[in-house]
Amino acid sequence: MSSYPARAVVDLAALASNVRALAAHAPTAQVMAVVKADGYGHGLLPAARAALAGGATWLGAAQADEALALRAAGIGGRVLTWLYAPGAPLRQLVEADVDVSVAAPWALDAVVAAARESGRTARVHLKVDTGLGRNGMLPSVYRDVLDAALRAQAEGAIAVVGVWSHLAFADEPQHPTVVEQAQVFADAVAHAEQRGAALEVRHLANSAATLTNPTVHYDLVRLGIAVYGLSPVPRLGGPEAFGLVPVMTLEAELATVKEVPAGFCVSYAHAYTTTEPTMLGVVPLGYADGIPRHASGALPEHPGGPIQVGGRRLAVAGRVCMDQVVVDLGPGAREVAGDRVELFGTGAEGGPTAEDWARAAGTISYEIVTRVGARVPRVYIPTTPPAASALRGAGEPRSADVTGGEGRG
Known part of the structure; x- marks a missing residue:
């Protein structure tokens, strides 16, 4: 693994x-x-x-x-x-x-x-x-x-x-x-x-x-x-309008969580500044992994690409870097390093989608999924359920439960 x-x-x-x-x-x-x-x-x-x-x-x-x-x-x-x-x-x-x-x-x-x-x-x-x-x-x-x-x-x-x-x-x-x-x-x-x-x-x-x-x-x-479950005509309807389900979910673990004061400047060029004491989280994905730099964020005028954390829809805070982005988790946030975040997926329960990222970056969903970098591992959920013995422990993340056992083609 x-x-x-x-x-x-x-x-x-x-x-x-x-x-x-x-x-x-x-x-x-x-x-x-x-x-x-x-x-x-x-x-x-x-x-x-x-x-x-x-x-x-x-x-x-x-x-x-x-x-x-x-x-x-x-x-x-x-x-x-x-x-x-x-x-x-x-x-x-x-x-x-x-x-x-x-x-x-x-x-x-x-x-x-x-x-x-x-x-x-x-x-x-x-x-x-x-x-x-x-x-x-x-x-x-x-x-x-x-x-x-x-x-x-x-x-x-x-x-x-x-x-x-x-x-x-x-x-x-x-x-x-x-x-x-x-x-x-x-x-x-x-x-x-x-x-x-x-x-x-x-x-x-x-x-x-x-x-x-x-x-x-x-x-x-x-x-x-x-x-791949993305709508080619988003103005006419999302995937659900055509019976489609987005196939890819891009997720990560928080690498760092820290408390910072109001007026704290974040990432390159200090494009984002906190407005109150808050918690910042580092997501270990950046433009080398396909995260579009055009989806950098500077509140309140230009929120960055969406990130779901603990059921909350948040956004990239500051410039997208080569290997990481920062998310403002909010005052009193309880997330810790290792907690899962979702950048895009099916959109279930209000989660972000590739189309949401496309809008944040001024592009199309095709580019969002095709640019996900080669160093990001692909984990495959197979077309048929695996044998029970292949399933991992119940306490592990959903993405590790079942894999297709194949590398990228």
């Missing part, structure tokens, strides 16, 4: 349940669970296995190394990878039966070459830039690449199994670009089918579109942040 005085508790049963809940929102489509960025900070391999246990039939991995790590761990099913530059290990991907996105003419040439070298047929998804202005081919380029891809398919080098794109304003379902992009995508799909492509999957919907726009579900929905 790690001696690190903090941990990210990852509830894999909640993750699997979220996948089931999300699948119900898109009953006519297959489900891809996106596990890029180390499973959004939750752990690549544990997240992937829990998502498959919840009913996902596809996994999405942005980087080639992520996709290969899934295969090296013995994880089957369909896997799609899409973000790579010249020199990527395309032959390894083809040999590992990983679906590969093609987002530029050079990428098609490289995938075809890799397939010929491997002697296997590469499964290809053509990525169309329908208006996001990011990765993908503009429609005019897409048409030329499609023709070249179909020629390579006729030779047996590749199989064009999918066409896909990504929405710019999926979290604002009434935004006019959503309709515009959907039409560009529909035209791209129709063109592929007219040219004779027998597509297995057409996919446009991310988490937000899955929950708000059934017209773009097509054959496959790509679920990212919602798999």
Whole structure:
């Protein structure tokens, strides 16, 4: 067991349940669970296995190394990878039966070459830039690449199994670009089918579109942040509105508790000053662990990121440091070193959430969970209860009661 005085508790049963809940929102489509960025900070391999246990039939991995790590761990099913530059290990991907996105003419040439070298047929998804202005081919380029891809398919080098794109304003379902992009995508799909492509999957919907726009579900929905129990459309509703439960709880033990007088200055640049005699607690997590420095606090105008202590909602007092933050526990506080604090979790009993931290830092919940540092141990609550003999003593913290027994992927 790690001696690190903090941990990210990852509830894999909640993750699997979220996948089931999300699948119900898109009953006519297959489900891809996106596990890029180390499973959004939750752990690549544990997240992937829990998502498959919840009913996902596809996994999405942005980087080639992520996709290969899934295969090296013995994880089957369909896997799609899409973000790579010249020199990527395309032959390894083809040999590992990983679906590969093609987002530029050079990428098609490289995938075809890799397939010929491997002697296997590469499964290809053509990525169309329908208006996001990011990765993908503009429609005019897409048409030329499609023709070249179909020629390579006729030779047996590749199989064009999918066409896909990504929405710019999926979290604002009434935004006019959503309709515009959907039409560009529909035209791209129709063109592929007219040219004779027998597509297995057409996919446009991310988490937000899955929950708000059934017209773009097509054959496959790509679920990212919602798999991890966070709302992709917080303005429209929190996780509970969609049957989701946040998967990660970030917790720590107080390292120091001390009494200080009124007018006591706290942390770098003395951004926070106590207004009365009070107790200060040091939480051993800082920006090196992913705590956003933008969530520093200076009362009363700018309270910092929320921290729950002893059932009380408090906040970061002063600047977030590399390895620690300070919390003003209040006059007469009874907490002592070693007591548990929660930075974010499910929000039960008024506890803080990743969305609360996002608002405090002026960002999105995606960034809060994905930036939790590698040195913070992940403790896994498995998808199925462990044997009774695996449970630890009743007096130990909840996070130590059950673990998944896996390291981060």
